Amino acid sequence: MIDLRLLREDPDAVRASQRARNESESRVDDLLRADEERRAAVQRFEAVRGEQKLLGKQVSSAKGDERAALLARTKELSAEVKAAEAAANEAEQALRKAHMAVSNLVEEGAPPGGEDDYVVLREVGTKPDLANPRDHLEISEALRAVDMERGAKVSGSRFYFLIGVGALLENALLQLAIAQAVEYDFTPVIPPVLVKPESMEGTGYLGAHASEVYRLEADDLFLVGTSEVALAAFHTGEILDLDGPIRYAGSSSCFRREAGSHGKDVRGIMRVHQFNKVEMFSFCRPEEARDEHRRLLAWEEEMLAKVEIPYRVIDTAAGDLGSSAARKFDCEAWVPSQGRYREVTSTSNCTTFQARRLNIRYRDADGRTQTVATLNGTLATTRWLIPILENHQQADGSVRVPKALQPYLGGRDVLEPA
RNA sequence: GGAGGGUUCGCCUAGUGGCCGAUGGCGGCGGUCUUGAAAACCGCUAGGGCGCGUGAGUGUCCUCGUGGGUUCGAAUCCCACACCCUCCGCCA
Numbered sequence: 001m002i003d004l005r006l007l008r009e010d011p012d013a014v015r016a017s018q019r020a021r022n023e024s025e026s027r028v029d030d031l032l033r034a035d036e037e038r039r040a041a042v043q044r045f046e047a048v049r050g051e052q053k054l055l056g057k058q059v060s061s062a063k064g065d066e067r068a069a070l071l072a073r074t075k076e077l078s079a080e081v082k083a084a085e086a087a088a089n090e091a092e093q094a095l096r097k098a099h100m101a102v103s104n105l106v107e108e109g110a111p112p113g114g115e116d117d118y119v120v121l122r123e124v125g126t127k128p129d130l131a132n133p134r135d136h137l138e139i140s141e142a143l144r145a146v147d148m149e150r151g152a153k154v155s156g157s158r159f160y161f162l163i164g165v166g167a168l169l170e171n172a173l174l175q176l177a178i179a180q181a182v183e184y185d186f187t188p189v190i191p192p193v194l195v196k197p198e199s200m201e202g203t204g205y206l207g208a209h210a211s212e213v214y215r216l217e218a219d220d221l222f223l224v225g226t227s228e229v230a231l232a233a234f235h236t237g238e239i240l241d242l243d244g245p246i247r248y249a250g251s252s253s254c255f256r257r258e259a260g261s262h263g264k265d266v267r268g269i270m271r272v273h274q275f276n277k278v279e280m281f282s283f284c285r286p287e288e289a290r291d292e293h294r295r296l297l298a299w300e301e302e303m304l305a306k307v308e309i310p311y312r313v314i315d316t317a318a319g320d321l322g323s324s325a326a327r328k329f330d331c332e333a334w335v336p337s338q339g340r341y342r343e344v345t346s347t348s349n350c351t352t353f354q355a356r357r358l359n360i361r362y363r364d365a366d367g368r369t370q371t372v373a374t375l376n377g378t379l380a381t382t383r384w385l386i387p388i389l390e391n392h393q394q395a396d397g398s399v400r401v402p403k404a405l406q407p408y409l410g411g412r413d414v415l416e417p418a
Numbered sequence: 419g420g421a422g423g424g425u426u427c428g429c430c431u432a433g434u435g436g437c438c439g440a441u442g443g444c445g446g447c448g449g450u451c452u453u454g455a456a457a458a459c460c461g462c463u464a465g466g467g468c469g470c471g472u473g474a475g476u477g478u479c480c481u482c483g484u485g486g487g488u489u490c491g492a493a494u495c496c497c498a499c500a501c502c503c504u505c506c507g508c509c510a
Contacts, residue, residue, distance in 0.1 A: 038467095039467090039468065039469095042467065042468060042479080042480095043468065043469080043479095045479080045480095046467090046468070046469095046478065046479045046480085047479095049478095049479065049480090050478070050479070052490080052491080053479090053491085055490075055491095056436070056490060056491045057436070057437090057491085059436080059490055059491070060436045060437085060490095060491080061436090070490075071490055072490090073490085074490035074491075075490055076490095077490080078489085078490060078491085239464095239465085361465095369465080369466090
């Protein structure tokens with residue numbers, strides 16, 4: 001949710017942001033109207049409620065006829081208060097709905113345009129010189145690392161088994177990511193992967209992405225698509241002591257329905273219903289958020305460097321940002337078999353948008369409560385196995401293990417076909 | 419799954435219909451005393467909405483797990499739900 005004070009003071013800034021996202025500007029006016037209506041309704045309620053309280057106090061001390069007269073009036077008032085309260089509640093609901101419909105303000109500097117209008121900030125690393133690169137599925141079949149067919153047999157399409165060195169490699173990658181996060185003072189977290197509707201809603205995943213989310217009907221719980229959900233909701237309703245950023249590294253399985261992605265990335269483990277991820281999450285002061293965002297990106301790049309994958313960094317265009325994000329940087333790894341870069345990390349600065357919904361605050365220098373900023377970024381996922389396997393494949397069918405991963409693979413420096 | 423007990427301002431706690439937005443203690447902050455510290459003593463110490471004020475502030479309304487109900491009036495009575503604890507059953 002955006003800052004309503006900012007909306008009142010500078011509605012044009014919000015309109016401009018909506019325009020940059022290619023989203024409706026009329027929602028801004030709807031929100032302004034709802035805001036005004038709510039304030040009016042609240043004032044009406046407070047007026048009658050104030051009178052009710054005043055007279056109510058007199059009733060207790062009044063006697064005889066005076067008391068009877070007071071009771072007659074307060075009885076009337078009682079109905080008025082009830083009606084006014086209902087109207088105020090209704091206006092509150094309407095405001096909330098209108099509030100939810102407006103996306104976060106785009107950060108200054110984000111590229112204009114839509115999905116294809118990202119800006120490449122840099123390309124890093126050297127692409128391997130491979131005559132006929134095999135794709136990750138061929139490689140992993142030779143290594144007996146991934147079993148797609150049995151995945152489909154047991155669970156359906158887009159499910160898989162990681163087995164043998166596949167399972168070991170993923171564990172190694174995730175451990176490397178956690179170790180790096182701990183090195184930089186992140187608090188490691190294993191969060192619940194089933195969350196209540198409020199938590200899902202608070203992070204904004206029940207909006208445009210609702211169809212992407214698994215829901216457990218019988219228990220009214222959702223399977224998270226990322227540990228970001230649980231990490232963001234961790235401090236719901238709290239007032240944090242913020243000296244510097246508070247950082248968590250969540251490690252969890254993630255679940256996505258992948259509705260509407262029929263035909264896309266059907267081969268291998270590029271796009272699957274279940275995968276693992278180590279996610280960075282920061283709570284900080286709004287004025288620190290921009291710098292923190294750059295730090296998260298730097299940590300993502302450090303991980304990519306550790307696994308020795310060529311990648312590029314893109315600055316997502318305004319029209320392609322999620323509703324909570326003010327700015328988003330993705331790292332895309334080079335995938336030799338496809339001859340192109342594919343997303344392996346994503347870091348978003350959600351400024352105060354997400355925290356306002358979750359009611360997470362801190363105290364400023366004057367002791368006043370202010371809404372915190374939240375940021376998230378990927379440190380490693382199952383998908384990383386693709387560029388790792390493909391970029392480090394060797395002519396003899398084996399795969400070289402990057403140095404940083406070797407300690408987590410029992411010192412192994414090469415994965416040989418089984 | 420069954421049976422009980424509980425949920426009050428950071429923590430603990432008082433509070434069974436109006437004088438309660440709420441007692442007391444601990445902790446925290448500030449002060450007095452002291453060369454300094456401790457002790458003692460004094461004061462302050464929930465959040466939010468709306469209005470007024472350039473501002474420090476100030477007025478008012480809401481919030482005693484959440485949502486309803488009863489009542490002129492609810493922390494207090496009733497109902498539903500959530501969560502926590504204990505016991506029983508079942509089970510990784």
